[in-house]
Amino acid sequence: MYDSDPEPVGAIDDDRLRLLFICCHPALAMEARVALTLRMVGGLDVPEIARAFLVQDTTMGARITRAKAKIAAAGIPYRMPTADDLPRRVTGVLAVLYLIFNEGYLASSPDAEPVRAELTGEAIRLTRLLHGLLPDDGETTGLLGLMLLTDARRPARVSSSGELVPLGEQDRRRWDAALIAEGQALVRERLASGVAPGRYQLLAAVNAVHTDGDAPDWAQVVALYDQLRRLDDSPIVQLNRAVAVAERDGPGAGLAILDALEPALSGYHSFHAARADLLRRSGRLSAARSAYDAAMQLTGNTAEVAFLSRRREELDAG
Template identity: 65%
Template sequence: MTGLSVEEAITRAHQEEWARVVASLARRFGDLDVAEDATAEAFVAAVERWPREGVPPSPGGWLATTATRRAIDRLRRESQREAKHRAARIVHDDSPAEPTGAVEDDRLRLVFTCCHPALAMQARVALTLRLLGGLTVGEIARAFLVQETTMARRITRAKVKIKAAHIPYRVPSPDDIRERLVGVLAVVYLVFDEGYLASAGDEAVRVDLSDEAIRLGRLLRTLLPHDGEVAGLLALMLLTDARRSARVSRTRELVTLDEQDRTAWDRDRIAEGNALLHERIKVVAAGGDPPGPYQLQAAINAVHTNAPSSRETDWSSLLALYDQLTLLDPSPIVRLNRAVAVAEVGGPAVGLAEIEPLVAALDGYHAFHAARADLLRRLGRDGDARVAYDRAIGLAGNPAERAYLTRRRDLLAG
């Protein structure tokens, strides 16, 4: 981390090492609270000591060692719990650990532990976002459109249930892995989504999270090379992330898809994503399972990324794909995205008619108000558009997105 200030080094270490340290301690001690608390204490120690002593040559190693010591100290203090003492002594054993799954990766094991079917789906996703991605409770709450206190209780209950049910820390066997896969894919995609467009904080994007999600997607692909939705999720993330460098302007404003410099897109990632999709098309054509939601979303992104320009986007094909996706997932957000495609094919009035009924479900979602504002603007209803932009700006947590919405609002007449 040469050239970084101490504060920047600590921030970078948190982004790069948090999940690795938590997952490593979870494997060693089998206790998520111990793992998370000890890791947090290690970062507190870094904040206190690195300004005086300097950033260590290996920040990750320093944090892991410090967190391990803090965990051992905590377990020793709980002298009445002999089982915990035995767990602490295991740390001093230098013999190789027994295999715990098909893929030897602590973070992937942590994902499967947090996504155990004994937990409610939302709890699985939220807990893994906290422990794997290091997101704050507030950031996770915004991703779920719930109150922060509600999310805090959900995460606490999930950790208590893991401990009480003795849920093992391992990648599951082939017999039960598919039962857990839906939750794992949801976790990985939400981690990616938070990195692609951060819901809070000063950074527009969190490259560490999107890169981590893609890395996990590749590991899942190694684990389940013939699963269509695993391939679809990886393709979706690659095709979306390919546009990363063109999504935020030099003035730190969000650049929408139709205004992006397509020459700045990552062609290697686009090619890899397209290759995964073409492989799935061949499998489906040969009688394989029909495409699932992630494969359809990847196909939607492929239509966008393969268009030479925004004007040449095949909106009719996009609408057909959204029609298929809505049959599988008729959620309000999918219907909102479909309405945008409807507006491009049938005009803004038709799109607005599709969007309006979603207000009850999406009134707290900034993208709903942003899409509605744009359609109102296109219809010449500037007063109504301004109100909708104001609502979207008030709800948006991303600074680049707020800057874009503010500029669009300020361009309205009057």
């Protein structure tokens, strides 16, 4: 599977970052590149990768097997890309780093800590290295900013009793001010470039709004998601936009968007958790109970289960 005479290391001195670029060969479809690299380099197991792609474990296992078979059948070399090749492979590498970070921050495995700092920390370390290699790549800068602004909130994300704390209820004094300042500086750097932002830059901008001042400007958040939808109109983006619309216009407006997403996101716990919260705020308590139950059945994050369970019990008590 490896060439006997590999290309020189070149600009990438970090072993793991180098392997990321080697695995993200452009001959493979993007989803296959990302899934295979998450398995081989990121250390994620098949169920974790399947959850990241919102597919069944068997589907993801077959996808990874097919990717390995294609590499063997086509004789695709696992060789170090040249400096000129790096920009062609960076999209796949960024996707892998983003999913590794998310798996650490959202920790979907039942036997894992609520936040897997070893994954978030490694994703940030590798993205910093990549930013040093490609300082003018807007999406690399955006992804680093997104990770820093998200990780800055980690100290306040789980309560002392082990329960998830929603963003709006977090103690902002516990956020990492240095990471926020660095992340917001990266967002401003991209805005000043005058180049149209990509997906990660827009997500970083959303998080910059969340960490600026005492409360988010929800109209600005919705506007950023509207811009993001022109690049990525996925159900997940629409879900996040629905939450922002609910904050701006009320829970009914958010629910109207969520109702249209149910066929695509019926197996995604965050969809049911968001719907439960908006149903609760709308006074539709019976439907909210069902949505909380669905969310708890679909998530393996212990901190999130504790939070959802308490909210569910409050409905019964109230």
